[in-house]
Amino acid sequence: MTFLEQIMHADQKIFKKYIIILISSIMIGFVFITWQYYTKVTWYKKKIVLLNYVRQEARELREKMVQVQTQRSRVNTMLEEEADFKIAGYFNNVLINLHLIDNKKIEETSQINREDNYRESELITTLTNLDMKQITELLYEIEQKKRIYIKKLEIEKSKKNKNKLDVNLIIATLLHKEIE
Structure with missing residues (x-):
């Protein structure tokens, strides 16, 4: 006898038991998938916040670098204009x-x-x-x-x-x- 035939010929008590096990398994699977989904979403949100922070720092460093290069260029121009300054x-x-x-x-x-x-x-x-x-x-x-x-x-x-x-x-x- 196959599993389906056993279920068909089972009495009502055993049938309820199989249904409860099936529904419980589906619910446990659903809870596990939901928990894993929210865990991953939280992890990705933290990574996004960290990435945005690093991106902002990189942007600020780049702006400072451009500012320093501009100032260095001005200083070099000024030094070249008066090379023999005492x-x-x-x-x-x-x-x-x-x-x-x-x-x-x-x-x-x-x-x-x-x-x-x-x-x-x-x-x-x-x-x-x-x-x-x-x-x-x-x-x-x-x-x-x-x-x-x-x-x-x-x-x-x-x-x-x-x-x-x-x-x-x-x-x-x-x-x-x-x-x-």
Whole structure:
């Protein structure tokens, strides 16, 4: 006798038992498939969120890279326009124009090789017996020159004249690194 014949000739109790087993098996299969579906959907959603985060980071890095390349291009153009620029000469011209050359006490220049293709030329200077107007004019003149930037500025009360100020100033510029 085959399985179907056994079911056909089975009494009502056994038939109900087979039906319950069949329906239970179908329901367990349905629950398992549904559980697996939602597990996969949740996993894919997490992957999508992570992918979108990484994509956003990559977009931001690319934008920063483009910005850095643009800035580097501007710096290179500026350096090529004034290839023989001397920071000490420029600073002395500013002091002469503002009639502050007599207030200069100390001046040192140094060059620092950087990791990129540039070297930094620094000018360390001390100016004494200045008033706020003179300091403001000096800083304004320095800031007008895009090639120069102020690294450090210290303003103190003058030790000799209480109504005047002493200024310790470090300004710098970039130069192309010499190929060795």
